[in-house]
Amino acid sequence: MSALAPLIFTAQDVLPAQRMDISALTPQRLAGLPLKEIMTLSLPCGKRRLSVADVFTVQGEDTANIIIKGAVSRFDRMGATMSEGSLMVEGDAGAYLGQGMTGGLITVKGAVGIFAAAQMRGGAIDISGDAGDFLGAAVPGEMQGMAGGQVRVRGNVGHRAGDRMRRGAILIEGRVGDYAGSRMLAGTLMALKGCGTHPGYGMRRGTLIFPNLNAIPATFNGGDRQTFGVLTLLFRSLQKLGGGFAQLPTEPIVVQRYLGDRSGDGRGEIIVAPL
Amino acid sequence: MIKNGVLIEDTFAEAFGMRGTRILITAENLKWAYHAAHALTGFATSVIGCGVEAGIERRLDPSETPDGRPGASVLIFSASSKELISQVEKRVGQTVLTCPTTAVFAGLTEGDAIPLGKNLRYFGDGWQASKVIDGKRYWRIPVMDGEFLCQETTRMVRAVGGGNFLILTGNTSQGLAAAEAAIEAMRHVRDVIMPFPGGVVRSGSKVGSRYKTLSASTNDAYCPTLRSVVQSALPNEAGSCMEIVIDGLTEAAVREATRVGLEAVCARGRDAGVMAISAGNYGGKLGQFHFHLREILS
Incomplete structure (x- = not known):
């Protein structure tokens, strides 16, 4: 543990009505900067640029351990491209939380907007509330979504989670919306309370894990009851996360597995397991 | 005295100084884990004629194995790292991959990484899939009794x-x-x-x-x-x-x-x-x- 006090950014009571880009406030971008310089950093806000001092009061010194208090859903790109250290968001987060992140830990005490963990490459994100659409997805124009690291959402998640996902794990304690794992290339997406319609739409490889399916997608085959050693390993690992994951079975279990999307490459899998 | x-x-x-590794074999029950372990460590008495010296170190209870099944811990030694790498792949490929219900894991966490399932995966003919769990890569190879699970690498030590x-x-x-x-x-x-x-x-x-x-x-x-x-x-x-x-x-x-x-x-x-x-x-x-x-x- 660092002996230094965490660097705390507390949002002013009155905030601009426009959306703001907060991506400047990450451990690696603030490392080595004196407080005076941090206060003058510019934060894009609508068509203007504000300084950190216009938006936050700042205290503390440890740039490796940042806390943003009073965050609102207009704060976009928090922790984007973060590579090290810890970022704690007390409040809600806007769009693109942790976009392109490569390392470190982002903890959000509230809900997050769209495209959280988009193109994430490493590190971990822990979201206490809900997450919007396109969690861990590829932003428009990109060929690959999340390609490493781990995202945990304790609430529910919107549609298109894991779109074009390439690697890593999205772990959801609640429900995930429609088209979960669409166009997925690889990786793992798991939702303990199930999914909406069309899971795995266009997926090539990768693993989706749910407790049930409302309807088996027409382009998925299989459904035989089988046992997979890899699930035991996975569940044992996830059990350490606690919360809803603490209940995961850690002995070999029988599951149903569907292979698809057979309209494409079709080597992905949807596993229906007694979670 | x-x-x-x-x-x-x-x-x-x-x-003498040698290179050694430990691998863990698990199976549906101890009987099949031992079938694989015995075959893997067969004809491995002396490096002079067998390339490696290998044996079963001990029985593993389900609580001690990565996948919660009974198993056996095997030690393999060779005079050279090259020979050890070659023999581990050959032996695991011919005796563990082939043995019903088995899975194989690294039994050491320190040392140089050497292939365990890294090349065996191609037996899957394109249907193999990998998962990274806790930083370790595992390969899943479809076989006639289900899926053969093997860790990508094990570790080699002096x-x-x-x-x-x-x-x-x-x-x-x-x-x-x-x-x-x-x-x-x-x-x-x-x-x-x-x-x-x-x-x-x-x-x-x-x-x-x-x-x-x-x-x-x-x-x-x-x-x-x-x-x-x-x-x-x-x-x-x-x-x-x-x-x-x-x-x-x-x-x-x-x-x-x-x-x-x-x-x-x-x-x-x-x-x-x-x-x-x-x-x-x-x-x-x-x-x-x-x-x-x-x-x-x-």
């Missing part, structure tokens, strides 16, 4: 091979009984294997031969049938000699196994026909590890 009537000769075992001692007894039955008692006790020591059949070898060798093509030949000094015609190392009443060879992941483990084995043999005592305990060495010039019997027992 005499212990329970058994003469402990003032000599030492000379052991190890010790060729620790040994010789049990000199009145006759062969007494020799076998003493050797079996030693092996029974030594099997409880971690990080070691005794690679010969039943842990015991009766064809101890000396360096060199009268035939140019052979680098080693029978250890005539300990052959009871040659006592009258060679410079014998056997006491007059000794009619049999058994050797126990020990390979271990660490020098300390080989030392401990030697101690446990020596104690077990001594416990049988002179009354059970055990006359002396000796050890094999090459004058101390070839091997980097020396295990002095009297020092170990003191």
